[in-house]
Amino acid sequence: MASEGCQIFNPAEKVAKISHCSSMEQYKQMYEKSIKEPEAFWGEIAKDFYFEEAVTGKFVDYNFDTTNGKIFIRWLAGAKTNICYNCLDRHVAAGKGDQVAFYWVGNDPADAEEVTYADLLKEVCRLANYLKSKGVAKGDKVAIYMPMIKELVVAMLAVARIGAVHSIVFGGYSAESLSDRMLDAEARVLITADAVWRGAKLIHLKEIADDAIKICKEKEQNVRLNLVVQHMKNVTAPQSVTNGAANGNPAKKTHFDDKGNYKVTWNPEVDVWWHDALAYMSTECPPLWMDTEDPLFMLYTSGSTGKPKGVLHTIGGYMLYSATTFKYSFDYQPNDVYFCTADIGWITGHSYVTYGPLLNNATSVLFEGVPTYPHTGRFWEIIEKYKVSKFYTAPTAIRTLMKFGDDPVKKYDLSSLSVLGSVGEPINPEAWLWYYKVVGDSNVSIVDTFWQTETGGHVITPLPGATPCKPGSACFPFFGVDVALLDEEGAEIKGEGEGYLVFRRPWPGIMRTVYGNHERFETTYFKKFPGFYCTGDGARRDKDGYIWVTGRIDDMLNVSGHLLSTAQVESAMVEHSSVAESAVVARPHTVKGECLYCFVTLAEGCEFSDKLTAELKNKVRGRIGPFATPDFIQLAPGLPKTRSGKIMRRVLRKIAVGDRDFGDISTLADPSIVEVLFQHRPKEGKV
Ligand code: PRX
Numbered sequence: 001m002a003s004e005g006c007q008i009f010n011p012a013e014k015v016a017k018i019s020h021c022s023s024m025e026q027y028k029q030m031y032e033k034s035i036k037e038p039e040a041f042w043g044e045i046a047k048d049f050y051f052e053e054a055v056t057g058k059f060v061d062y063n064f065d066t067t068n069g070k071i072f073i074r075w076l077a078g079a080k081t082n083i084c085y086n087c088l089d090r091h092v093a094a095g096k097g098d099q100v101a102f103y104w105v106g107n108d109p110a111d112a113e114e115v116t117y118a119d120l121l122k123e124v125c126r127l128a129n130y131l132k133s134k135g136v137a138k139g140d141k142v143a144i145y146m147p148m149i150k151e152l153v154v155a156m157l158a159v160a161r162i163g164a165v166h167s168i169v170f171g172g173y174s175a176e177s178l179s180d181r182m183l184d185a186e187a188r189v190l191i192t193a194d195a196v197w198r199g200a201k202l203i204h205l206k207e208i209a210d211d212a213i214k215i216c217k218e219k220e221q222n223v224r225l226n227l228v229v230q231h232m233k234n235v236t237a238p239q240s241v242t243n244g245a246a247n248g249n250p251a252k253k254t255h256f257d258d259k260g261n262y263k264v265t266w267n268p269e270v271d272v273w274w275h276d277a278l279a280y281m282s283t284e285c286p287p288l289w290m291d292t293e294d295p296l297f298m299l300y301t302s303g304s305t306g307k308p309k310g311v312l313h314t315i316g317g318y319m320l321y322s323a324t325t326f327k328y329s330f331d332y333q334p335n336d337v338y339f340c341t342a343d344i345g346w347i348t349g350h351s352y353v354t355y356g357p358l359l360n361n362a363t364s365v366l367f368e369g370v371p372t373y374p375h376t377g378r379f380w381e382i383i384e385k386y387k388v389s390k391f392y393t394a395p396t397a398i399r400t401l402m403k404f405g406d407d408p409v410k411k412y413d414l415s416s417l418s419v420l421g422s423v424g425e426p427i428n429p430e431a432w433l434w435y436y437k438v439v440g441d442s443n444v445s446i447v448d449t450f451w452q453t454e455t456g457g458h459v460i461t462p463l464p465g466a467t468p469c470k471p472g473s474a475c476f477p478f479f480g481v482d483v484a485l486l487d488e489e490g491a492e493i494k495g496e497g498e499g500y501l502v503f504r505r506p507w508p509g510i511m512r513t514v515y516g517n518h519e520r521f522e523t524t525y526f527k528k529f530p531g532f533y534c535t536g537d538g539a540r541r542d543k544d545g546y547i548w549v550t551g552r553i554d555d556m557l558n559v560s561g562h563l564l565s566t567a568q569v570e571s572a573m574v575e576h577s578s579v580a581e582s583a584v585v586a587r588p589h590t591v592k593g594e595c596l597y598c599f600v601t602l603a604e605g606c607e608f609s610d611k612l613t614a615e616l617k618n619k620v621r622g623r624i625g626p627f628a629t630p631d632f633i634q635l636a637p638g639l640p641k642t643r644s645g646k647i648m649r650r651v652l653r654k655i656a657v658g659d660r661d662f663g664d665i666s667t668l669a670d671p672s673i674v675e676v677l678f679q680h681r682p683k684e685g686k687v
Contacts, residue, residue, distance in 0.1 A: 006429070006470050006471065006472075007470075007471070008468045008469065008470055009436065009446070009468065009469045009470075009471070010468050011445045011463075011464055011465050011466060011467065011468070011469075012418060012419075012443055012444050012445045012464070014418055014443070015331055015418050015419060015444075015445045015464045015465045016445075016465040016466070017465075018331075018333060018465075019331050019463075019464065019465020019466065020327060020328055020331055020465070021328055021331075021463045021465055021466045022465040022466060023465075023466055024466050024467065024468070026466060027463055027466045027467065027476070030479055031476075031477070031479055034479035034480040035480065035482055035505075038059070038060055038480060039059040039060065041479065041480070042059070042060075042075075042320055042480070042508060043059060045320055045323075045324055046076070046320060048323075049081065049086050049090075049319065049320070049323070049359075050081065050085060050086055050090050051076075051079050051080060051081045052080040052081060052082070052289040053078070053079055053080040053289070054078075054079055055076050055077060055078055055079045056077065056078030056079070057074075057077030057078045058074070058077050059075070059076060059077070060074070060075050060076075060506065060508075061073075061074045061077065062074065062505070062506045064504070064505065064506070064526060064530075064531050064532060064533060065526075065530045065531045066522055066526050066527055066530050067530045068530075070518070070522070071518075071521065071522045071525075071526050072512075073317075073506045073510055073512055074293055075292065075293070075316055075317035075320075075506075075508045076292040076293075076316040076317065076320075076508075077292070077293070078291075078292075079291075079292045079316060080289040080290060080291060080292070081289065081290065081292060081315065081316060081319070082160070082161060082163075082287035082288060082289055082290055082315075083160050083296060083315050083318075083319045083355065083359075084124060084157045084158070084160045084161035084287055085161070085287040086319060086359055087157060087354075087355065087358035087359055088117055088120055088121040088124060088157065088358065089121060089287070091117050091361045092117050092118055092121050094361075096117055096361055097116060097117050097118030097121070098116050098117075098118060099116060099117050099361065099363060100114050100115065100116055100363045101115050101116060101117045101119075101120050101358065101362075101363065101364070102114075102115045102120075102150060102153065102363075102364055102365070102366040103337075103363070103364070103365045103366070103386050104149065104150050104366045104368070105365055105366070105367045105368065105369070105382055106235055106236070106368050106369065107196070107197040107198065107199070107235065107238075107368045107369035107370075107373065108197070108235060108236035108237075108238065108369075108374070109374070109378075109381070110236045111234070111235050111236050111368075113150070115150050117361070120150070120153065120154065120157070121283075122283035123150075123151075123154045123278075123283075124154050124157045124158045124161060124285075125158075125161075125281075125282065125283050125284050125285035126278040126281035126282070126283055126285075127154055127155065127158035127277075127278060127281070128158040128161045128162050128285040129281040129282055129285045130227075130277045130278055130281050131158060131159070131162060131164070131189070132162055132285070133281075134189070134224075134225055136159075136162065136164050136189055136225075137162070137163070137164070138162070138163035138164065138288060138290075138294075139163065139164065139165065139294075139295070140164045140165070140188075140189065141164070141165050141166075141167055141185045141186055141187040141188075141189075141298075142155075142159045142164050142165070142166050142167070142187060142189045142190075142191065143166075143167050143168075143169060143178075143181065143182045143185060143187035143189070143190045143191070144156065144159075144166055144167070144168045144169070144190075144191045144192075145168075145169045145171060145173075145178055145190065145191070145192045145205060145208070145209055145212075146168075146171060146191065146192055146193050146205070146229065146344075147171055147193055147196035147198075147203075147205065147231065147368055148343060148344060148349075148366060148367060148368040149193065149196075149229065149231060149366075149368060150366065151191075151193070151229045151231075151274060152168075152344050153344070153353075153354050153358075153366070155191045156168070156297075156344070156350075156354055157354075157358075160296060160297075160315075161285065161287050161288065162285075162287075162288055163288040163290050163294065165295045165296065165297055165298060166296075166297045166298075167181060167182075167185040167187055167297065167298045167299070167300070167310070168297070168299060168344060168345050168350070169181050169182075169300070169345060170343055170345025170346060170625070171196065171203060171205060171343070171345055172203070172343075172345070172625045172626060172627055173345075173624070173625040174208065174621065174622050174623060174624060174625050175208045175209075175211035175212045175215065176212075176215065176622065176623050176624075177308075177623070177624055177625055178208065178209065178212035179211075179212040179213075179215035179216050179219075180308065181300045181308065181310075182212060182216055182221070182223070183215075183216055183219055183221055184300070184308070184310055184515070184516065185298060185310060185515065186221070187223075188221065188222065188223050188224050188225070189223070189224065189225045189226075189227070190209060190212075190213065190223055190225070190226045190227070191226075191227045191228075191229075191274075192205050192206055192209040192226065192227070192228055192229070193205050193206065193228060193229040193230075193231040194206045194228060194229070194230055194231055194232050194262055194264050195207075195231065195232050195255070195262055195264075196231060196232075196368070197235065197237065197238060197369075198369070198370055199238075199369065199370045199372065199373035200238040200240055200373065202255070204255065206228055206264045206265075207264075207265070209226060210226075210265065210267070213226060213270065223270055224270060225270060225272065226267075226270045226271050226272070227272050227273075227274055227277060228264070228271055228272065228273055228274060229274040229275075230273055230274065230275060232261075232262035233261065233262070237260075238373075238374070290315050291315075292314065292315055292316025292317065293314045293315070293316065293317075293512070294314060294315055295312055295313070295314055295315075295512075296313050296314055296315045296318055296319075297312075297313055297350065298310040298311060298312045298313070298515045299311050299313075299346075299347055299350060299453055301347075301452075301453040301454070301563060302556060302563045302564050302565040302568055303520070303524065303565060304524075304554050304555045304556060304565050304566075304567060305565070305567055306565055306567030306568040306570070306571050307568075308568075309514045309515075309517070309520060309521075309524070310514060310515030310516065311347075311453045311454050311511045311514065311515075312511055312512055312513050312514065312515045313456055313509070313511055313512065314512050316508070317456075317507075317508030317509055317510070318355070318456050318457075318508070318509050319355070319359060320508045320509070321456050321457045321507060321508040321509025322350075322351040322352075322355040322356040322359065322456060322457050322509060323355070323356055323359035323360055324457075324479070325351070325356065325457035325458040325461075325478060325509070326351070326352060326356030326357060326359070326360055326362070326457075327356075327360055328463055328478070328479070329421070329447055329449055329458050329461045329463065329464070329478070330390045330392070330419050330421060330447070330464065331390075331419055331445075331463070331464045331465050332357075332360050332362055332390065333389075334361075335389075336362065336363070336389045336390050337363050337364070337365065337386050337387055337388045337389055337390075337416070338357055338362050338363065338364045338365070338388070338389070338390040338391075338392075339364065339365035339367070339379075339382065339383065339386070339388040339390070339391050339392070340352045340353050340357075340364065340391075340392040340393075340421075341367060341371070341379065341391075341392065341393040341394070341397060342392070342393075342394070342423070346453075346562070347451075347452070347453040347456075348392075348423055348424070351456060351457050351509075352392060353366065356457070365382060365386055365388060367382065371397050371400060371401060372400065372401075375408070376401060376404040376408045377408035377409070377411055377412060379391075379393070379397075379401070380408065380409050380411070380412040380414060380439075381412055383412065383414050383416065383417065384412040384413050384414065384416075387416040388416055388417065389416050389417060389418050389419070390417075390418065390419045390420075390421070391417060391419070391420050391421065391439075392420075392421035392422075392423065393421070393422065393423075394422065394423055394424040394425070394560070394561040395422055395424060395425050395426070395427040395428065395431050395561070395593060396424065396425070396560040396561055396591060396592055396593055398422070398427070398431045398434065398435050398439075399428075399431050399590065399591045399593075400591050402430075402431060402434050403591070406438050409438050409439055410438075414439060414440075414441065415441070417439070417440055417441075417444050418443075418444055418445070418464075419444060419445050419446075419447060419464045420435055420436070420439060420440050420444050420445075420446050420447070421446075421447045421448075421449055422435065422446065422447070422448045422449065423448075423449045423450075423451070423561070424558070424560075424561025424562075424593075425551070425558045425561050425593045425594075426472065426548075426549055426550065426551060426593075427448050427471075427472060428472065429471040429472045432446060432448070432471035432472060433471055436471070445462070445464030445465070445469070446462070446464075446469055446471075447461055447462050447463075447464050448461070448462065448469070448472070448473065448474045448475070449461040449474065450474035450537075450547075450549050452535060453511075453563075454510065454511045454525070454535075455507075455509060455510060455511075455535075456508075456509025456510060456511065457478075457509040458478050459477065459478055459481045459483075459503070459507065460474040460475065460476065460477050460478065460481070460483065460547050460549070461474055461475065461476075461478055462474070462475040462476070470542075470546055472548060473542075473546040473547060473548045474547055474548070474549055475546055475547065476545070476546070476547065477547075478507070479507075480507035480508065481503060481507050482503055482504040482505045483501070483502075483503060483504075483547065484502050484503070484504055484532065485497060485498070485499040485500065485501060485502070485539060485540075485541055486499050486500045486502055486529055486532065487499050487500075488500075490528075490529045490530075493541070495541065495543075496541055496542060496543050497540070497541060498538065498539065498540040498541075498550070499538065499539070500528075500529070500534060500535075500537075500538060500539075500553065501535045501537045501538060501539035501547075501549065502529055502532035502533060502534050502535065503532065503533045503535070504531070504532055506533070510533065536552055536553065536554045536556065537549050537550070537551060537552055537553065538550040538551060538552075538553045555567065555649070557569075557584070557585075557586040557594050557596060558586070558593055558594050559586075559589075559592050559593070559594055559595060559596065559627065559628065560591075560592045560593065560627065561593065562627055562628075564596075564624070564628055566583070566584040566585065566649075568624060568628075569582075569584045569596060569598065569620055569624070569628060569630070570582045570583065570584050570598075571623075572619050572620045572622075572623035572624060573598060573600060573616055573619065573620065575619060575623070576612075576615060576616055576619050577603065577606075578602055578603055578606035578607075578612055579600050579601070579602060579603065579606075579616070580601045580602060580603045580604075581600070581601040581636075581639060582598060582599065582600045582601070583598070583599045583636070583639050583647050583649070583652055584596055584597070584598045584599070584630070585597050585599075585649055585652045585653045585656055586653065586656075587631070587632065587653070587656040587657055588657065589631065595630075595631040595632070596620075596628070596629075596630040596631055596632070597630070597631065597632040597634075597652075597656035598616070598630045598632065598633045598634070599634055599635075599636035599639060599652060599655075599677070600616065600633060600634070600635065600636055601636045601637065601638065601639060602635070608635040613633045616630070616633055617629050617630055617633070632656065632682060633682075634677075634680055634681060634682050635680045636677055636680065637673075637676055637677075637680070638670065638673045638676065638677075639652075639673070640652065640665070640668050640670075640671075640673050640674055640677070641668065641669050641670075642667050642668060642669060643667070643669045648665070648667075648668060650663070651665060651668075651674055652677075655674070655677050655678055655681065658681060660678070662674060
């Protein structure tokens with residue numbers, strides 16, 4: 001963490017000159033208005049959008065205090081709108097139909113396509129008509145498990161157009177994770193693709209989806225439609241594959257026929273090809289006018305109990321908030337080309353690949369691939385080619401690319417860039433400075449945007465034309481966000497200090513409930529400090545009022561910007577018959593931010609071996625997904641527990657990094673276990 005006296009970086013002049021908010025004075029005025037007169041502030045913004053019917057009730061109404069009854073949040077009561085209409089029809093009607101909405105860039109640089117607003121609207125209508133013909137109606141849940149292709153955007157918008165609810169599951173999740181989410185969401189319709197290349201790896205999406213459908217069936221939830229995009233026939237395979245060894249594994253050849261076509265197994269009862277389904281559908285479909293508080297989507301995020309929570313967002317507030325944060329945090333201007341590298345399967349992709357940009361009539365890059373394939377300059381090559389001006393990625397990607405030095409960046413002309421964003425975890429000042437100096441040539445504004453799946457959009461962020469930045473600080477609250485820091489007792493820390501990061505009132509984009517479990521919503525976010533939404537993060541406010549998010553203070557891990565709960569990983573481990581108990585903690589990692597360090601206590605008579613650790617890693621991959629694979633697994637003859645049986649995780653975190661400074665361990669039932677665990681640490685470098 002940088003010191004208080006760290007260097008301050010002023011907004012790039014080229015950004016400030018034309019910015020929607022070009023000084024701290026203006027920011028403060030706007031911020032104050034957003035807090036004192038939310039109705040006037042957001043009401044003015046709402047005028048940019050189309051509402052079929054105006055607000056009839058309270059503009060904003062809420063209860064944040066569990067001691068006063070149920071928690072609820074409502075914005076724009078009584079108004080009716082459709083977010084898909086606002087993303088597409090509104091712009092096409094204004095004569096912007098020929099504008100490019102997305103430059104699609106494939107995994108292989110040879111694959112690229114341009115999609116205009118008019119193209120998108122037609123395709124969305126065709127899918128909307130098809131879904132309607134299959135009986136998909138208002139409020140129905142549609143699961144989506146797809147690669148980063150335009151059909152994914154089409155699927156989201158078509159679902160929203162007809163008033164159904166999308167539940168997107170990141171294409172890196174396993175069949176079990178996908179089925180867990182489909183079961184919880186009660187989704188009986190799935191949209192997927194045959195497969196996708198991610199770098200040189202082939203991800204068999206349809207095969208995984210088939211397994212998930214099977215699991216759903218075993219649990220008596222029949223999926224009635226599985227719509228499949230035939231993606232593989234349109235893309236260039238990595239050279240290693242055209243030479244015969246897909247994925248470095250000849251067995252993978254079984255997925256291709258003699259002509260090199262990708263093969264899928266087909267269940268005619270549920271499977272339908274996307275191109276067949278849409279072939280005869282009309283390109284016109286009226287949007288369904290929805291109540292602003294009707295659900296738009298749910299997106300699952302890890303919960304500290306280990307069971308993922310379906311974070312539910314509603315239409316009106318999310319629309320205003322994703323659009324407004326996009327406009328101000330990136331200072332979006334009409335001629336910009338914007339590129340967000342996040343997968344749509346995460347909230348960043350929902351708000352800042354699909355909704356925020358489309359609501360602003362933006363032109364964006366939609367990238368299917370990975371930053372290091374087929375070379376480590378891939379991002380920079382894309383920025384040069386499309387003259388990207390606003391770029392948004394994660395600290396873990398920045399750190400990965402930093403490792404290759406400055407040369408792959410310097411090979412490209414990145415002078416089009418003016419705003420660089422960061423999201424997902426605290427960005428270390430070293431990565432911030434590299435991003436600023438090497439990628440941005442010291443002539444950009446950096447925005448370190450703090451937010452969560454739950455917040456719907458940025459809640460603490462610099463504004464690129466206004467805020468002087470301190471590397472590593474997310475700076476100040478966005479409009480409408482009322483930040484407080486609390487101590488353990490719930491007393492507010494004013495001025496300088498460190499504590500729980502909480503918010504005192506709702507902004508339009510805050511989640512409304514946990515799908516199917518409102519009580520869990522109340523307990524997770526509101527019980528600890530009545531009257532406040534609790535983020536689960538800690539933060540420090542410095543003497544100048546800058547906010548520094550220090551990371552999670554609950555049992556969550558942040559691996560490459562993806563939140564996981566320790567409980568989720570632990571329950572996967574104990575499914576192995578050799579494991580009696582397991583405890584998982586985060587260990588700092590130079591690229592991923594944090595990685596998983598797992599302690600396992602074995603069942604009687606079982607032996608700790610390389611074979612077992614490999615099996616355990618596979619177990620976690622299968623249960624959650626490859627991104628959750630543990631980096632370290634160590635034998636734990638016992639775990640450090642208090643007399644009441646609670647595992648003292650801070651001790652395990654110390655052991656994970658080889659630090660003997662344990663602090664007070666006198667409350668442990670058996671303090672000698674700490675030394676035993678230390679002796680069993682794997683040798684550095686051995687994973
Ligand atoms: O711990 C914070 C961290 O990511 C968490 C939210 O994760 P998720 O819901 O998966 O959403 C990620 C993308 C918005 C937060 O509770 N986090 C996210 N952005 C930042 C951050 N921590 C510090 N600085 C950030 N800019």
